[in-house]
């Protein structure tokens with residue numbers, strides 16, 4: 538089975554079958570994104586998808602979860618997604634969930650009944666880069682949605698029965714708006730009560746606008762201390778009923794996985810302990826390697 542271009546997938550999709558249905562990202566203009574430079578967005582022909590499913594049925598017939606590639610496969614019409622899901626279930630009968638990256642705009646383009654139909658076909662576990670609840674940050678990051686739209690569309694997903702991961706980025710508001718970013722993002726997360734909260738930290742690599750803006754000072758990055766303060770503030774404001782906190786992205790200063798609300802106090806303690814251990818480096822900026830990994834942790 539061939540996949541064209543660099544393959545990105547969420548860490549928790551490590552055991553899923555990766556099936557390419559699109560190439561690139563239909564939006565492809567987030568300020569911080571370096572995933573698909575110069576990759577024109579393309580929808581894969583159904584024949585190719587069916588051939589890949591046939592091959593998967595020979596190679597891994599017992600697979601239970603499929604992750605559709607690339608950057609926002611949920612952009613496909615409900616009819617095309619239904620066609621793909623039906624083809625998967627025909628050849629891979631043990632598949633329970635068909636997950637993929639999705640944007641807020643992708644959800645907006647589908648009706649309630651289409652969302653319910655997709656849920657009935659096993660589509661769920663969407664991985665959604667909401668990034669922030671602060672409109673100023675969303676505008677600068679060029680996400681293509683507002684906080685209000687994110688709230689409305691995520692609630693529609695939940696109503697349709699589709700589960701998802703709410704991806705948020707610490708540091709999205711920069712050094713000037715880290716408190717506002719924590720407050721607004723916590724308020725949005727509380728309003729939608731995601732099943733999974735995936736936390737990363739803002740970083741930039743050559744090839745994206747943010748990298749140039751950080752270099753020229755147009756965007757002021759958070760210091761180590763500000764990132765820890767933002768994370769503590771965000772966690773302390775979360776009022777969640779039953780959410781998995783997945784914070785093991787290499788870009789995070791504090792790497793942790795926990796359940797909320799159960800582990801809230803322990804999580805806050807871990808952030809405070811980390812701040813103490815980094816006391817003489819709080820004014821530094823994180824030194825980063827590949828995928829934003831922190832080298833001066």
Ligand code: SF4
Nearest residue numbers: 562565566567570608
């Ligand atoms: S939606 Fe995702 S893949 Fe597309 S440009 Fe934004 S961050 Fe990159």
